[in-house]
Amino acid sequence: MIYTSQTLEKAIATFAKLPSIGRKSAQRLVYFLLRQNQEYIDEFIAVLSNLKSNIKLCKSCYNYSDDDICPICVSNSRNSKIICVVEEPKDLFAIEKTNEFRGVYHVLHGLINPIGGINASDLKIKELIERVSSAEEVILALSPSVEGEVTSQYIAKLIKPLNIKVTRIASGLPVGSSLEWTDEATLSRALEGRITL
């Protein structure tokens, strides 16, 4: 026995189940919460209670949303003819933060990964094909990994016959990086994707 309170032990074990939270971090978080007042903890309880019940997937783009259709899909200022395909909602938020993209999104909720048992039918690919008919361009913004490549190729193969433009975001050197320390794969991609000035 190390902990003198079963409740404390249980709380630490529960927090330690979270990703990237080890036992020491869990201990620190629980001690922190113990020192807060009841309102602080009640706020946490409220947030957790609302999480699953309030948040659903937008019926158009499958992004997290409080309503049936998310604010991006519903907005008049967005061009619904340009659909950017992303893996997860967090990728959507990363693109939104650039303030560059004025089209709409489609969240796949994963990438094709046969080894991990994730097939095309597990993702929102069918739903993408269904809504794509009125689109002018589909931008594939998936990670430049093996799974990302496979998924991009798979989707491109389905959409191209519909006479819709399919593009992929560029792969190359990150801004601020140095050529010397760039790996060969990235460098050859950057050469391949060179643009005329």
Next chain:
Amino acid sequence: MIYTSQTLEKAIATFAKLPSIGRKSAQRLVYFLLRQNQEYIDEFIAVLSNLKSNIKLCKSCYNYSDDDICPICVSNSRNSKIICVVEEPKDLFAIEKTNEFRGVYHVLHGLINPIGGINASDLKIKELIERVSSAEEVILALSPSVEGEVTSQYIAKLIKPLNIKVTRIASGLPVGSSLEWTDEATLSRALEGRITL
């Protein structure tokens, strides 16, 4: 607007208030929770609900406990005549993990820090003096910081007149460290505290 769900935004903001959890980590934790089933989240809610209501301070040593008196203070196998004074419950757990100490504890819940507005009366020092009369030895296991030193000196001054032995845990080179890279303060402490072989 970056997030398309107010509930999501609120959840991330709440998690980001935790110590050492930034906005990115908060986002990852909330997304992780969103992907779990309801039972997983209910377990969290239960843990948080029980936290403040179930955990109290042991009336003897002021460690966290489910009962009025903690299992360490109640145990027959512990020597209640040796009291180890620590700053926080986490320090108690650190010492328990060594499996070396068979006495009991006293948790101060802080260190004297006049600049931070923490005086002796804010800590469990009065309570220590009250229970110390039957003790044979009081071991001060506080951090070797300025606040730790001040608190140690303060407590020693109060207990020594009662004819009770007061000791302090040793300061010196950590096991596995090298003399070359040890700072001067630690090295001079190690010299000072040298023991006869």
